[in-house]
Amino acid sequence: MPLPTDDDLVARWKDEPAPLLPLLHAFHDRDGHLSDDALRAVSAGLRVPLADLYGTVTFYHHFARFPPGTSAPRVCTGQVCRFQGGLELLEALRKDGATPMPCAGRCDDAVPVLEGHTVKVGRTCETLEARSSPLPPPNPDGLEECVFAAIREPGRATLEGYRATGGYEGLAAAVAGAPETLLTTITDSGLAGRGGAGFPTGVKWRAVRDAAGGPKTVVCNADEGEPGCFKDRAIMDHDPHAVLEGMALAGYASGAHVGFVYLRYEYPETAAVLERAIREAEEAGVLGDDVLRSGFAFRVHVRRGAGAYICGEEGSLLNSLEGKHPFPRERPPFPVTHGYDDLPTVVNNVETLASAAQIARRGADWYRGLGLGEHAGTKVISLSGDVLRPGNYEVPFGFPLRTLLHDWAGGPGEGRTIQAVTMAGISGGFLAGDDLDVTLDEPAVRAKGSMLGAAGIMVFDDTRDMLEVAHACMEFFAHESCGKCFPCRIGTQRLTERLAGAAGPDALDGWSGEVRDIGAVMKATSACGLGMAAPLVTESLMRYWPERVAEHVESLS
């Protein structure tokens, strides 16, 4: 088959919703990179200024402007992967033009290498192979799960398998009733945003329903870019219909008829899984113009990101989806009134939507009852690093961290002890020492000066140099800082330099003073969560390992 022409590609996408990213991907896939001519064709085809388009394309890590482009491997050098041979693998693959990429969301199955649209995993060139992402390990205590309740059932990722295990029953019941009934169920369940912000889902859906103007939109935030987080990938790979069902529920409750899944670039197989699931659901009348013959119309489109952590921030995500430069937006106004195309929009995380599907089927009381004590529901934890059994574990809120680390995940390696963990991927900084005696719920973790967030937890045993870890974390934030606001753009750079010993005072007082002042201004004044969270890394480093910091600064003089 001859390759499509520029005009073919433009014609294919120009009248689709949110066309810029898929059109760029179409050229990127065809040519392996985005040439000047490709950008000119996109600029003319979509009537976007060429300078803007050029600038925006250069924002994304994975859009290659020149050959070898997509044919060159990209090797994960995230925190966990660099303990498992990531850096050595990168060096070994340099002969093929390999470049590093930040955490690619496969910390439970290291080391991922992205080659075109295939993720291979392995710790050496010889063992690299393409294989499907791991299923969540069953929890040893047999605690009841929500999101993972049926994910291990064979065939669950197909429409047939999904329906055989209760799938779309919740949607069928919801669309047979009034949206109000569904809103009440979700609100009463206590479900709150599982991407980390924890905003009550029912309140959000209702706010969109009540907002003036339309058309309204549902956006599934599947840009799982937080280092150490790989839960959304597991959900989408093995239970894609749960996400689609959750989106349809959100649409029905809020009055939206269009949904987007904004999927991170590093999950190409997941994109294929989702596309297939959407096709199946539309063919079966589960999605489309007449959802389950209720008269309610709902369609879902997958839009792939192109490598930018900040696009997990909802304002950046919406700008990216609209084809704009992916800077965060000032809030208020919030997406519930000014979201996609400045119209009312539900933005929910993958896990939130998958939970909603279960809640619609099994009820608010059932879900509330899953949590421990006063906490409602469950949370999926992505656990990786120095534990014997890394993976995604669904725990009831209020579950003790140490039980998860030792009893469920097997603890550290033989003869080792756990020195520290990260929280919220790396956005919560570190917990160590007695602070590891914490329960997994937002109030408890916040009381330790951290946050649970999206609940990626990376584990470091007593052999790890936490200063080095902190440096790698800050380097990530600096790499991913969008450049919109001064405190984050300059702050992440300066903190990275100080942790690297590349610049800054060589006396402890001066060093600590600068690091504290930068951290304080970032936490208080940054334009979005990235800049506010990044200083938790240096803060917790200085709190738990003051001697290591002193030794580092001393070595500079």
Place this chain on the structure above:
Amino acid sequence: MTTHDHRTAEDAEALTARLTLDGVEVPFAPGETLLEVSRRHRKDVPTLCYDPRLDPFGGCRLCVVELEGSRNPVASCARAAEDGMVVRTTSETLEGYRKTLVEMVCSENRQVDVDPLSGYASQELRELADRYEARTGRFEGKRSGRSKQDDDNPFILRDYDQCISCYRCVRVCAEQEGDYAISVKGRGFDTQITVEFDGLLKDSACTFCGQCVQTCPTGALADRKALRHVDTPGEIEKTRTICTYCGVGCSVDVLTKGDTMVGVQPAMDGPANVGALCIKGQFAYDFVQHEERLKTPLVRGDDGELHPTTWEVALDKAAEGFVKARDEHGRHSIYAIASGRAPHEAAYTTQKFIRAGFWSNHVDNCSRA
């Protein structure tokens, strides 16, 4: 900077919405931001990414104010005033953040002090560095931005070593000028102001209107023509006038040092242009002091050549010609076009001369086109 959209206190008084600003209850108009309300009440809230003509951006975060009920201070430029808000524009904590931010910004540039001829807003960073005593050398490290040294266009210096990524140039180009010539490449600390494919301005959509130069708060984008006069002795004086080039009537400030015209800056409070200019009004003034410019009248002699003479002789000669033309061909045989490069007084005199002198309306100005 003067805003073009000042509401008077009386206008606001008529409104019922009120907020508490530094302990005083004040009225505000719908749609006003906290920064606008604050500045209207003469609160000296610092900014670097703010230009009152542009949409709120919230980049520099210097304008953060304390808002009761909000965990973190909020960017006042981007927050709409709401009834009942309690706002503090200054506190020890806020001033501490602001000082740190200015110190951080100073650390990314080659220098803080730039010549005021660089552009209208070019002293904003220097003034804040003075105000916050931020020349401490703290937070030193890698510098951001790379100057585009190969762009040798005669108008706009692209000294991005001095860039602080406030994106005022990008935004003014899009929002005010509609050119969309400038954009942002890369991200984070590696952010770089650029044009398509990193090229030269002359190969881009740039029209050399100079808007980016005049809104730049650090002189990273600077008026290359004006900078020729850095060493010309004398203080810079500004004289308000109207650009003569066309009928829009853009207000400009002509910059002089002694008797030398050294540059033009747009008037931000010009009613017709609100700070906007085009390449001609901004940069095309070299004819004023051009060495080839006529300084004495010339009259063509019997030999067919032009010869210097006195005004008396020249005017008599011209009058003689006009009278001859009128007498032989009638008053409508005379038609005057005033030059867009001549002063307004000359344009006025020209039409008066034709109307009163010849009873004719056959008069025009090349700038009407």
